[in-house]
Amino acid sequence: MSAEPLSPEEPGDRDRPAAVQRPARRLTPVRTVPPPPTTPIVLPGRHTAPEQAPDPAPGPAAEVPATPEAHAARRVRETWDEVEPQIDELACWFAALLFSLAPEVRALFPARVTEPARRLLRSIVLPMTTVDRPDALRAHVEPLVREHRALGLRAEQYEAIGVALIGAMRRFAGEHWDAPTEHAWVRAFSLAAGPMEQAVRAAADPAVAEGTVVGHRRLSWDLAVLHVAPDVPVPHRAGQYLTVEIPQRPRMWRPLSPATAPRPDGLLEFHVRAVEGGWVSRAMVAHAATGDRWRLGPPAGRLGLDPHGTRDVLMVAGGTGGAPVLALCEDMARWPRPRPCTVFLGGRVPEDLTVLDRLQALAAEHPWLALAAVCEDDPLNERTLPGTLPDAVVRSGDWSGHDVLLSGSPAMIRATASALLVDGVPLDHIRYDPFAE
Ligand SMILES: Cc1cc2nc3c(=O)[nH]c(=O)nc-3n(C[C@H](O)[C@H](O)[C@H](O)COP(=O)(O)OP(=O)(O)OC[C@H]3O[C@@H](n4cnc5c(N)ncnc54)[C@H](O)[C@@H]3O)c2cc1C
Structure with missing residues (x-):
């Protein structure tokens, strides 16, 4: 398979709204800078916090949020729900506005801006929906700041991000946008971006690590196992993922889940499936080579397990979603008292079950681990159960008292979570990181 060239079209042109498309190759994508929000964006530490939203008094039946923060967070959630169906167009507008305000940010994005712009947009809006809950806000800020730093964002660029966000929302929210809504968005942005800006400013450690590909084994035309030796061990937990950037696809960061629990030598193992039309996964499977230098976010x-948890564990993994499950099981094998755990590993064909042998070896050694493999299309059916993962899981038992971890494609996660919820598993027992946004 030959490497497809980087898109010859101008960054994001295909996705960019007509009003901001350009005829020639240039780096600044909009002709006009958006007007600033009517309420100024105020990041803590530089000014004072914005005033309470000047909303009209709600009618007697309306529920009054307890605080200005709660009001802002609720308005953000409501407006976001309205625009989210247009997320790709919104993200392109947001990026175009951002590049016009801070042209240097363009260089941090790949040719096609939609996916990373969508990711950046979501990473800004998510904490804005929790500005009324300091614990939740803090929990969001730390990982998002790490992600922003890995992207290369600088503290002074948050203000441009805020103006671009409000400008894009103003255009896409239509009838759902008015002065009080803009005030609420500005307030929420100021409250959420302030801690992010401060954390980026204060960070002293390097934002990304680098590593060398020391192994590349192709399992089939669309599957490969890669080993990467980081220059310094990456401090991750079993079940977590890392964002990675490969030399064949600069600035196209993608999440990958190591298939091994953290090792003393830091070596990382990744199982990669090339998705149809995939820019990065195809390059990883077909063109990555030993000696390549990868950047690791x-x-x-x-996905994670509390060693002190009291419930038994159910893990359901589809395809390369088996990687973090294997890492978690390897990790549990080191605990003094592993939690009883059942793993269902599924795929369309037996070749999809890249971690089956390793999980079988662990299950043979450790009585706390039970394993079932499921295949939709396995003519021999020697080692696998027939059917789909959700069917096989609900057929096999009552999981309502288990902690459940799901790993794999969004479709598989949706189907399995729905089947388990119908079967009586409480929502707060289920955790997942879907393998796409
Ligand atoms: C938390 C997390 C962990 C992940 N871990 C792994 C891992 O360990 N191994 C691994 O191989 N991948 C993993 N992924 C998926 C990976 O990050 C990429 O999304 C995937 O490789 C596709 O990237 P691409 O650039 O090739 O496709 P893109 O060029 O981004 O997309 C091309 C087309 O493929 C579709 N697409 C995107 N992702 C998927 C997908 N996962 N399945 C099917 N279609 C898709 C897109 O909608 C688009 O139509 C993980 C994703 C997440 C969110």
Whole structure:
């Protein structure tokens, strides 16, 4: 398979709204700078916080948020729900406005801006929806700041991000946007971006690590196992993912989940499937080579297990989603008292089950681990159960008292989570990191 060239079109042109498309190759993508928000963006430490939203008094039946922060967070959630169906167009506008305000940010993005702009946009809006809950806000800020630093954002660029965000929202929210809504968004942005800006300013450690590809084994035309030796061990936990950037696809960061629990030598193992039309996964499978230098972003993710948890564990993994599950099982094998755990590993064909042998070896050695492999299309069915993962899981038992971790494609996660919820598993027992946004 030959490497496809980087898109010859101008960054994001295909996705960019007509009003901001350009005829020639230039780096600044909009002709006009958006008007600033009517309420100034105020990042703590530089000015004072904005005043309370000048909302009209709510009617007697309306629920009054307890604080200005709660009001702002609620308004942000409501408006965001309205625009999210247009997230790709919104993200392109946001990026175009941002590049016009801070042209140097353009260089941090790849040719096609939609996916990273969408990611940046979500990473800004998410903490804005929690500005009324300091613990939740703090929990969001730390990993997001690491992600922003890995992207290369600087503290002084948050103000431009805020202006671009408000400008893009103003255009896409339509009838859902008015002065009180803009005030609420500005307030929420100021409250959420302030701690991010301060954390970026204060950070002293390097934002990304580098590592060398020391192994590349192709399992099939669309699957490969890669080993990367970081220059210094990356401090991740089993089950977390890292964002990575490869030399064949500069600035196109993608999350990958190591298939091994952290090792003393720091070696990372990745199982990669090339998705159809995929820019980075195809390059990783077909063109990555030993000696390549990869950049490794910060670890993140919701898959993890508390050694002191009292519930038994169910893990359900589809395809390369088996990688973090293997890492978690390897990690548990080191605990003094591992939690009883059942793993369902599924795929369309047996070749998809890249971690099956390793999990089988662990299960043979450790009585706390039970394993079932599931294949939709396995003519021999010697080692696997027939059918789909959700069917096989709910057929096999009552999981309502288990902690459940799901790993794999969004479709598999949606189907499995729905089946388990119907079967009586409480929502707060289920955790997942879907393998796409
Ligand atoms: C938390 C997390 C952990 C991940 N861990 C791994 C891992 O360990 N191994 C691994 O191989 N991948 C993993 N992924 C997926 C990976 O990050 C990329 O999304 C995937 O490789 C596709 O990137 P691409 O650049 O090739 O595709 P893009 O060029 O971004 O997309 C091309 C097309 O493929 C579709 N697409 C994107 N992602 C997927 C997907 N996962 N499945 C099917 N279609 C897709 C897009 O919608 C688009 O139509 C993980 C993703 C997340 C969010």
